[in-house]
Amino acid sequence: GFHRMNAGEVASLSGPPLSCTRSLPRAKFYESTEHTALAVYMASWTLFVVYLVWTWVPDEVLHSWGIPYYPHKQWSITIPMLVALAAVAYFLVYAAIVLLRTATGSDRAVFTDCFSRPAPPTLTTAADFARDAASLSRTAGAIPPAYDVPLAVVSQLTFLRQRR
Numbered sequence: 001g002f003h004r005m006n007a008g009e010v011a012s013l014s015g016p017p018l019s020c021t022r023s024l025p026r027a028k029f030y031e032s033t034e035h036t037a038l039a040v041y042m043a044s045w046t047l048f049v050v051y052l053v054w055t056w057v058p059d060e061v062l063h064s065w066g067i068p069y070y071p072h073k074q075w076s077i078t079i080p081m082l083v084a085l086a087a088v089a090y091f092l093v094y095a096a097i098v099l100l101r102t103a104t105g106s107d108r109a110v111f112t113d114c115f116s117r118p119a120p121p122t123l124t125t126a127a128d129f130a131r132d133a134a135s136l137s138r139t140a141g142a143i144p145p146a147y148d149v150p151l152a153v154v155s156q157l158t159f160l161r162q163r164r
Contacts, residue, residue, distance in 0.1 A: 117147040
């Protein structure tokens with residue numbers, strides 16, 4: 001679950017930005033994707049037709065066609081049910097993995113990464129940020145620098161203002 005962090009815990013989250021993986025490994029695609037897709041399409045329709053013949057044609061007709069061995073007819077219901085169950089289990093397991101790999105609310109990776117721009121060391125409190133913004137607003141055409149506001153200052157501005 002979540003727990004409320006005190007000021008010391010919030011302050012410990014500041015620090016140098018975490019590293020990011022700048023280049024992700026690229027998947028290898030075959031040059032003949034169309035051919036592979038066509039083969040999979042044809043194989044799936046062929047297997048579907050074989051499944052329908054096995055399911056609906058009586059045993060005597062299959063024997064007359066020279067097909068003496070085939071799985072029991074109960075598998076014509078069991079296999080699709082297992083496939084459906086596997087599909088549901090896949091999505092549940094995928095969702096569980098995502099939940100397990102998600103960082104906790106107190107993890108530093110939630111607040112900073114390699115693209116973070118830390119604020120100058122002179123800006124540590126909400127009053128410092130307000131003073132800096134006021135001084136920039138007096139300069140005509142001034143554009144304030146872009147940087148991340150520390151989490152302690154965001155918490156101070158968001159939650160302490162409500163108590164007053």
